[in-house]
Amino acid sequence: MWRRVVSLSPLLSSSKSRSLNQVQVPYGFNACQFFYTQVLNSALICFIFFRFIKLISSYFAPSSGYMAISFKFWEIRAEDGVSGARRKPFVTFVLGGPGSGKGTQCTRIVNTFGFTHLSVGDLLRKEIYSDSENGSMILDTIKEGKIVSSEVTVKLIKNAIEASENRRILVDGFPRSEENRIAYERVVGVEPDIVLFFDCPKEEMVKRVLNRNEGRIDDNIDTVKERLTVFSELNLPVIKYYSEKGKLHKIDGTGTEDEIFERVLPVFAALR
Numbered sequence: 001m002w003r004r005v006v007s008l009s010p011l012l013s014s015s016k017s018r019s020l021n022q023v024q025v026p027y028g029f030n031a032c033q034f035f036y037t038q039v040l041n042s043a044l045i046c047f048i049f050f051r052f053i054k055l056i057s058s059y060f061a062p063s064s065g066y067m068a069i070s071f072k073f074w075e076i077r078a079e080d081g082v083s084g085a086r087r088k089p090f091v092t093f094v095l096g097g098p099g100s101g102k103g104t105q106c107t108r109i110v111n112t113f114g115f116t117h118l119s120v121g122d123l124l125r126k127e128i129y130s131d132s133e134n135g136s137m138i139l140d141t142i143k144e145g146k147i148v149s150s151e152v153t154v155k156l157i158k159n160a161i162e163a164s165e166n167r168r169i170l171v172d173g174f175p176r177s178e179e180n181r182i183a184y185e186r187v188v189g190v191e192p193d194i195v196l197f198f199d200c201p202k203e204e205m206v207k208r209v210l211n212r213n214e215g216r217i218d219d220n221i222d223t224v225k226e227r228l229t230v231f232s233e234l235n236l237p238v239i240k241y242y243s244e245k246g247k248l249h250k251i252d253g254t255g256t257e258d259e260i261f262e263r264v265l266p267v268f269a270a271l272r
């Protein structure tokens with residue numbers, strides 16, 4: 001290809017320079033000829049180079065490992081306007097114990113800041129009702145208050161992010177364990193941009209879950225107790241991880257919905 005570019009250079013310069021030969025400048029230097037040979041050749045080389053990179057990145061489908069990382073890099077560059085590829089999404093993870101108000105506050109963020117809300121619990125429940133091969137396993141896991149294998153969950157999240165036209169995404173209820181977090185990073189290839197954590201006392205969370213009244217099979221005292229244990233053991237280490245990375249926004253989850261949203265507002269307003 002490079003040979004083709006080089007062989008095109010004289011063609012380009014000779015045809016143009018013949019008609020513009022008259023524009024002579026002192027010291028025997030032809031300004032127009034210089035322009036056509038140098039500037040246009042450089043532009044042509046750049047154009048062909050970026051077409052080549054684009055072709056290569058679409059040829060090697062990003063799936064895992066090195067190619068996924070390099071593809072991500074290309075996507076991030078693409079965000080800067082280098083190519084027409086899809087922009088990297090701005091991903092916010094929303095964490096908190098059961099009943100801490102994640103879903104409620106996500107709805108507010110969607111309405112105010114135009115995010116798309118991906119509730120991982122909803123994605124899993126949809127799998128149960130769509131009779132998918134994992135449906136009964138998911139149902140049992142949710143009933144017991146445990147966490148579904150990351151292999152299933154991450155695939156659902158990745159598909160949902162890819163299907164979304166919106167590049168501003170809230171992933172609600174994920175990652176719920178270090179296993180969740182590591183699997184996401186391995187498969188998707190990037191970390192979230194920010195992480196919200198709704199901090200709420202256990203008694204308040206239990207009260208809210210038992211009053212939720214959405215007909216959920218896990219909204220009962222036995223399951224919520226188990227979920228709180230799982231939250232302390234598996235989710236708190238994830239929250240600590242993001243806090244140490246400087247990505248965590250810890251929000252007091254007590255008070256009215258309005259009061260809590262007042263605490264959420266500055267996080268997103270600062271991003272505008």
Ligand SMILES: Nc1ncnc2c1ncn2[C@@H]1O[C@H](COP(=O)(O)OP(=O)(O)O)[C@@H](O)[C@H]1O
Nearest residue numbers: 098099100101102103104208211212255256257
């Ligand atoms: N600040 C609040 N005060 C009282 N009830 C709330 C508050 N925020 C949410 N709720 C209610 O508590 C229940 C759990 O809220 P939800 O948003 O579903 O929490 P999560 O998604 O964290 O489990 C819902 O019935 C919701 O209407």
Ligand SMILES: Nc1ccn([C@H]2C[C@H](O)[C@@H](COP(=O)(O)OP(=O)(O)O)O2)c(=O)n1
Nearest residue numbers: 097098099120121122146147148173174176
């Ligand atoms: N990352 C996740 C998220 C949810 N789940 C399962 C286990 C959770 O108890 C249920 C319900 O999750 P959901 O986020 O809807 O629950 P809450 O809104 O916190 O009450 O789904 C999971 O296994 N892994």
Ligand SMILES: [Mg+2]
Nearest residue numbers: 102103121173
């Ligand atoms: Mg929820």
